[in-house]
Amino acid sequence: MKFFTAFRKKSPWILHYNAGSCNGCDIEILAALGPKFDLERFGVINTGNPKQSDIFLVTGPVTYRSRERLVELYSQIPEPKVVIAVGSCTATGGVFRGMYNVEDGIDQYIPVDVYVPGCASTPQLIIDAIVKALEILETKSKEIEKPFKLFGAIAMVGNKLSRLNMATRVKHDEI
Ligand code: SF4
Numbered sequence: 001m002k003f004f005t006a007f008r009k010k011s012p013w014i015l016h017y018n019a020g021s022c023n024g025c026d027i028e029i030l031a032a033l034g035p036k037f038d039l040e041r042f043g044v045i046n047t048g049n050p051k052q053s054d055i056f057l058v059t060g061p062v063t064y065r066s067r068e069r070l071v072e073l074y075s076q077i078p079e080p081k082v083v084i085a086v087g088s089c090t091a092t093g094g095v096f097r098g099m100y101n102v103e104d105g106i107d108q109y110i111p112v113d114v115y116v117p118g119c120a121s122t123p124q125l126i127i128d129a130i131v132k133a134l135e136i137l138e139t140k141s142k143e144i145e146k147p148f149k150l151f152g153a154i155a156m157v158g159n160k161l162s163r164l165n166m167a168t169r170v171k172h173d174e175i
Helices: 002-010 024-033 067-076 088-092 123-150 166-174
Strands: 013-018 055-059 082-086 114-116 153-157 160-164
Touching (some): 024 055, 024 082, 024 123, 055 123, 082 088, 082 123, 114 123
Parallel strands (some): 013 055, 055 082
Antiparallel strands (some): 153 160
8 A cells, every 4th residue: 555655646647627617727727737837747647537546626616517427527536535626616616606507616516625726726826736635645545544554464473374463563573
């Protein structure tokens, strides 16, 4: 698990989904990934596959037509995952708030870890949010590892598989 955590931190893959935005924030995300800000040099790759993603970047106020796909994509991203809501309309509905065909914000459907302000947001803020997302990803990875730690390490002792408690493990390491 530590192996995957290290790779995830060095090279998080993102899934970008437009849930009804005006494209303003989507263009800023592309600018963050493009040659000027070059987020990709840190190993951040925009993948089209939710099953290979770590970070879900969402723009838009969530329209009635996009909400099912939003939830479906979220459910397909494996744990641990981080959701970033980019732009004010993703957080609250923004300029679209109260319109007949929008849901006024993403958090009515999926949990959000990082909110990026602005209408439109900026590449610098989006990069900051991804850096924050890396910290959250690391914390979530450690949380997932905990249940395994509860059972202790398992190793061969003599001819049998045995569970080593922490005291035994320290002793084992010292030998
Ligand atoms: S926050 Fe503003 S610029 Fe960004 S998608 Fe919404 S309306 Fe467009």
